[in-house]
Amino acid sequence: MTEPAVDYEAVYQALPGMVALLTPTLVFADANNEYLRTANRTREQVVGHHLFEVFPDNPNDPGATGVRNLAASLRRVLDSGERDTMAVQRYDVESPDRPGEWEERFWSPVNAPVIGADGSVVLVVHRVEEVTELIRARGGASGTGASGQGRVLEAELYARARELQELNERLRRAHSREREVALTLQEAMLPAPTPLTRYRAAVRYRPATGALNVCGDWYDLVELPDDRISVAVGDVVGHGLAAACVMGQLRSALSAAARVLDGPAQTLEVLGLYARSVDGAESTTAVQAVVDSRAHTITYSSAGHPPPALLRTDGTVEFLDQATDTPLGARPEPAPRPQATTAFRPGSTLVLYTDGLIERRREDIDTGLARLADSLVRHQAADPETLADALLLELLPPGGVTDDTALVVVRL
Structure with a gap:
């Protein structure tokens, strides 16, 4: 027996509550009948x-806060992809029949995301319940009657709403200050690398759009003896100042180890031992590749990190995934890490990145890798700087992401 078809448009219009659909730019895409009526x-x-x-x-x-509070809630939904329930808001509405005359109204809003195929927020469901009648009791004289009780309730609810708003504002300012300090620290620890002798390279770092989701990712690009270079990226679990400090320690340790140890496997093995002694470094992912310009080879090892991409001169893309092991500090006892080598032709392009570039909520990682490969092929003729910008433009959602992104592009 087949199930009857559901007319969701009719259901939406018949909903007993106020529901509107907003685009990511906060334009009304639709509004149901109850929303328009109320x-x-x-x-x-x-x-x-x-x-x-x-x-x-x-x-x-002059003390109106409706627009500011609602905009902040909608921005949280767009940035995080999570539902946001607001405290009761006073948000006056202009009378459509009497321009310039404003009606005092109170609302209880809930904003929820609609996630698209690419993991980004494509619509926001803006559900509103009017509570003006609850807060401001109708009729009667003031005193101990229904109107008096209503005004007591109004005062209590409005006071609680203002307390919550003030608390949210204090948290927002604190988070904003932490983000500013963390980004400053990030810039200090991720300077633009010095130009390489044999290769052209581009590096990028893009912070997440949320207040705290910054500073876990890093890159490192250094020249080694015998016409070799070391390229690495890593991703610390966690965000904010703590993650920035851990990132700085691990990046410095990897950069130093790469200069003295024999190959990426040993470098990541030593870095994993070091990570076990750093609070907050557990389960960090990292990948290192050593490019030998004489032998035309890339030797690499990965500690639980997304695979580097090698764009070959024939237009094919190979993901370097033959030497992947557990994240740093994940094993109770140290063990040798795997290492693999692949050959390349001059003119190939090596791309290392962190998961913010390819991963999306509710999407398989293979979809993100295929998207990256497609973009690389379409821009294979671009120089590293242009290619790096193109990858960020095409692969990062327009509304921003909830994870930061590090990217290194090297033309071999």
Whole structure:
């Protein structure tokens, strides 16, 4: 027996609650009948217009915070891909029949993401419940009657809402300060590398859009004796200042070890031992590749990190995934790590990156790797600087990501 088809458009319009759909740029994509009825707006006045064009703050109230609080909630949803429930908000609405006259209204909003195939937020479900009647009881004289009880309830709820708003604002400012300090620290520890003697290279770091999701990723690019270079990237679990400090320690240790040890396997083995003595370094992923310009070979080893991509001169892409082991510090006892070598022709391109470039929520990693390979092939003629910019432009979602991204591109 086949199940009956559901007319979801009819269901949406018949929902008893106020529900609107917003694009990532906060333009109304749709609004159900209850939303339009309660907001006292026509479909033409809403759909296709920016949210805050339709519902601006009351200009007669210098303390109005409706736009700021709602914008912050919607930004959190777009940045995190998670639902956000707001405290009760006072958000006055201009009368459509009497321009310039504003009605005091109270709302209880919930904002939820709709995730697209690429893992980004494509729509925001903006569900609103009007609670004005609850907060401001109707009729009667003030005193101990229904109206008096309603005003007591209004005062209590509004006070709690303002407390929550103030707390959120303090947290936002604290997070903003931490992000600023962390990014400054990141820039100090990830300077632009000195030009290589034999190769052209480009490096990029893009912080996450969230307030705290920065500073876990790093890159390292150094010249070694005998016409060799070491290229590495890594990703510390965690975010913020703590992750930035751990990142700095591991990057310095890897850079030093690469100069004295024989190959990437030994370098990552020693780095893994060091990671066990650094708080917060557990389960860090990293990959190192040593390019030998005389032998035209790349020797590499990975500690749980996404595989480097080698764009060959014939336009094919090979992912260097034949020497992958556990993340740093994951084993209770040290053990030799695997190492593999592949040949290359001059003119090939080596790309190392962190997972922010390819991973998306609810998407298999192979999809992200295929997307990277396709972009590399389409831009194979570009120089490293242009290619790096193209990869970030095409692979990072337009609305930003919740994980930072490090990228190294080397033309061999």
